Amino acid sequence: MNDLTSLGASVDGQRFWDDMLDQAKIGALSPRGLRRLALDDNDNRARLWLVDRGRELGCEAYYDAMGNVFLRREGQDPSLAPLLIGSHLDSQPSAGSYDGTLGVLAGLAVLRALHKGEISHQRPVEVVSWTNEEGARFAPGASGSAWFAGQREAASILEAQDDDGSRFADALATCNEQLEAHQVHYRPEPFTPYAFLELHIEQGPVLESMGVPACAVKGIQGVNWYSVTVEGQANHAGTTPEHARRDAFTGAHALITALRGAVAEHDEAVRFTIGKFALEPNATNTIPQQATFSIDLRHPSAAVLASLDERFQRLGAEQWSGCSVELTASSRVAPVEFDSHLVETLDSSVKRYAPHAPQLVSGAFHDAIHLAHRCPTAMMFMPCRAGISHHPDEHIEREDAEVAVRAMADTAGSLLAR
Numbered sequence: 365m366n367d368l369t370s371l372g373a374s375v376d377g378q379r380f381w382d383d384m385l386d387q388a389k390i391g392a393l394s395p396r397g398l399r400r401l402a403l404d405d406n407d408n409r410a411r412l413w414l415v416d417r418g419r420e421l422g423c424e425a426y427y428d429a430m431g432n433v434f435l436r437r438e439g440q441d442p443s444l445a446p447l448l449i450g451s452h453l454d455s456q457p458s459a460g461s462y463d464g465t466l467g468v469l470a471g472l473a474v475l476r477a478l479h480k481g482e483i484s485h486q487r488p489v490e491v492v493s494w495t496n497e498e499g500a501r502f503a504p505g506a507s508g509s510a511w512f513a514g515q516r517e518a519a520s521i522l523e524a525q526d527d528d529g530s531r532f533a534d535a536l537a538t539c540n541e542q543l544e545a546h547q548v549h550y551r552p553e554p555f556t557p558y559a560f561l562e563l564h565i566e567q568g569p570v571l572e573s574m575g576v577p578a579c580a581v582k583g584i585q586g587v588n589w590y591s592v593t594v595e596g597q598a599n600h601a602g603t604t605p606e607h608a609r610r611d612a613f614t615g616a617h618a619l620i621t622a623l624r625g626a627v628a629e630h631d632e633a634v635r636f637t638i639g640k641f642a643l644e645p646n647a648t649n650t651i652p653q654q655a656t657f658s659i660d661l662r663h664p665s666a667a668v669l670a671s672l673d674e675r676f677q678r679l680g681a682e683q684w685s686g687c688s689v690e691l692t693a694s695s696r697v698a699p700v701e702f703d704s705h706l707v708e709t710l711d712s713s714v715k716r717y718a719p720h721a722p723q724l725v726s727g728a729f730h731d732a733i734h735l736a737h738r739c740p741t742a743m744m745f746m747p748c749r750a751g752i753s754h755h756p757d758e759h760i761e762r763e764d765a766e767v768a769v770r771a772m773a774d775t776a777g778s779l780l781a782r
């Protein structure tokens with residue numbers, strides 16, 4: 365029991381870091397960084413590397429119908445649902461080597477600690493690498509975990525194409541052939557894990573600014589996307605008097621000011637971004653006929669998103685500077701609150717090492733957002749320098765990573781001891 369609840373003490377920090385360096389070589393860019401697009405040669409090699417490391421620890425390796433790879437350390441009672449730990453090994457086109465890989469190799473470090481201590485446990489433990497989290501080659505991302513958790517149909521994932529016209533289904537077939545040739549067992553169907561844990565870099569500045577090496581994550585904020593069209597009347601910029609104008613830019617500007625006003629009534633956790641804006645005909649001496657723009661709206665609370673959605677729809681139904689508006693919600697992803705019991709377990713593990721650790725809400729999506737629909741799920745974050753990710757300059761401190769991995773191992777151990 366004691367070995368399990370203090371499993372973090374058995375983590376081999378040097379070996380964990382060597383694993384990180386080894387993985388960083390697969391798809392390495394010069395002078396630094398990583399390119400490992402989902403289901404490309406590098407991504408497939410990263411899978412096989414993981415399988416080999418797991419086998420050295422006496423684990424069985426499995427893959428499923430989406431190319432998700434699992435390493436299983438058997439429990440004394442194989443019929444129990446396994447504790448699942450992991451993240452993803454694919455990357456953005458010009459990425460760092462920590463996003464995703466950290467969470468998979470933290471799981472591997474837990475397997476190493478259990479193996480080294482010859483610690484037996486009732487419940488099996490599995491480490492997973494989810495296919496195509498990034499969505500950089502095949503959009504949308506998190507397809508492996510979304511399918512596993514029953515959140516997306518296989519057919520819609522398989523028909524996705526990359527920019528070169530290659531199909532997800534064909535790339536997956538090549539990946540699966542390699543796994544088959546490597547004698548990895550095929551276990552097509554998803555299962556229900558006992559719990560899912562994911563360690564990830566924060567991809568934001570909070571932990572670094574607090575000087576904290578790790579923290580528990582309470583949930584993932586939701587996102588609403590809108591596309592907005594403001595329709596005016598094109599006319600001569602010099603001859604049309606003010607009262608006769610229906611200027612789409614002026615209308616869009618007034619509408620955006622009103623939308624911002626509605627957003628400002630809520631707490632500071634709200635995120636409102638207009639990242640795209642275009643005018644037609646886009647000529648210096650012509651009053652704009654049409655303005656189109658995007659809205660990315662985020663908040664951890666479903667109630668706040670719903671209330672802002674209603675305000676946005678009402679504002680979009682009005683006329684602005686004589687222009688008509690069409691405001692459409694193009695996609696909605698509901699926020700997720702992680703399992704409070706699991707969050708507390710992670711939090712108390714982290715606080716053994718970092719008493720002042722906060723609990724954060726994730727601003728970015730992760731595989732855990734889908735797993736939360738399937739089993740008790742929670743995440744842990746660790747700082748990355750200046751909050752930079754999706755870039756070769758992504759960087760973490762080895763000392764912080766070791767603390768995070770030990771806290772993850774303590775959490776896994778305490779769940780296995782139950």
Ligand SMILES: [Zn+2]
Nearest residue numbers: 463464497564
């Ligand atoms: Zn990631």
